[in-house]
Amino acid sequence: MSVAVACVAGVRAALEAVRDPEIPILTIADLGILREVRVEDGRVHVVITPTYSGCPAMHAIEGDVRATLAAAGYADVVVETRLAPAWTTDWLTPAARRKLLEVGIAPPVEASSDKNVLRLHGAAVACPRCRSSDTELVSEFGSTACKALYRCRACLEPFDYFKCL
Numbered sequence: 001m002s003v004a005v006a007c008v009a010g011v012r013a014a015l016e017a018v019r020d021p022e023i024p025i026l027t028i029a030d031l032g033i034l035r036e037v038r039v040e041d042g043r044v045h046v047v048i049t050p051t052y053s054g055c056p057a058m059h060a061i062e063g064d065v066r067a068t069l070a071a072a073g074y075a076d077v078v079v080e081t082r083l084a085p086a087w088t089t090d091w092l093t094p095a096a097r098r099k100l101l102e103v104g105i106a107p108p109v110e111a112s113s114d115k116n117v118l119r120l121h122g123a124a125v126a127c128p129r130c131r132s133s134d135t136e137l138v139s140e141f142g143s144t145a146c147k148a149l150y151r152c153r154a155c156l157e158p159f160d161y162f163k164c165l
């Protein structure tokens, strides 16, 4: 295996391969989990902020970061976990929101500091298919703990909603 000369752009490009285990269309950069990439004296520092402790997939991500960078030839990698400030769904990039809609998952309603939105009640979650906001919460837990199950009253389709935090 060749040893890559560490540069921030190269590391970021390699990390495009690290995806959310539950929503593989989203990279950790899309999710806002990837906070920082630094190269100091040839050593790669990657700073990640976990989504939330209820998300078991998060434990896999640090391992994926290490494995992906090792495969790309980065021998000297430090993965730091930064817990503060806490990750929120506000950190999802516009690209992430677009990708969620494309696969029929409603992206989180913004302004997660709104406690009503946080608890799902009263949040106007638009249907990812027909964009109607006439939707109802079916279950606080969708296909995974990170998602809630909604149903659209307009097109009658159920859909996952990426919960706000």
Ligand SMILES: [Zn+2]
Residues within 6 Å of the ligand: 127, 128, 129, 130, 131, 132, 152, 153, 154, 155, 156, 157
């Ligand atoms: Zn609909």
